[in-house]
């Protein structure tokens with residue numbers, strides 16, 4: 369999977385990594401910054417998604433499409449399609465550009481809407497990556513977990529760097545008997561929940 373990433377995707381990833389690093393240095397306001405995952409988290413997500421069971425692949429929080437590119441690698445390898453949700457018009461435009469330039473429009477479906485209004489449309493979720501505003505995490509958790517197929521995964525970003533804000537959801541996951549949950553110290557900290 370990682371040995372044959374197309375050169376157009378490597379170039380776009382590098383371009384987005386550069387913008388993201390600049391945003392963090394110059395204090396670009398949160399609504400404008402890309403706020404994307406680091407590459408090691410992308411690889412981790414792709415490995416998990418590649419081994420997930422059959423079902424829908426979902427991402428909540430597209431930004432410019434960086435994490436979706438990593439997930440698209442897993443989707444391409446297994447013949448799946450990722451549905452990714454984004455609310456901000458400017459981010460939607462950037463993500464459309466990303467997916468077009470990287471030739472992944474056949475494996476990534478971008479939906480310009482609040483994911484909370486669409487999660488009820490899914491019946492069997494195999495893999496979901498949650499990386500949106502922290503205020504929506506708890507609602508998304510409650511909407512996604514009942515839809516996970518057995519062995520299906522919900523991965524939530526920022527479990528370490530926003531631990532205080534997310535603590536109620538992290539406690540909920542730890543004690544939720546529908547899932548086995550663990551925080552993995554990679555990138556900003558990934559909460560990984562596997563449906564029993």
Ligand SMILES: C[S@@+](CC[C@H](N)C(=O)[O-])C[C@H]1O[C@@H](n2cnc3c(N)ncnc32)[C@H](O)[C@@H]1O
Pocket residue numbers: 402403404405428429430431432433434435436453454455456459481482483484499500501504
């Ligand atoms: C941290 S960024 C996502 C970064 C992206 N996952 C990556 O690593 O490349 C969060 C994004 O989620 C979007 N967002 C926030 N709340 C949302 C919601 N309820 N539904 C869909 N997108 C949302 C924001 O507009 C923002 O672009």
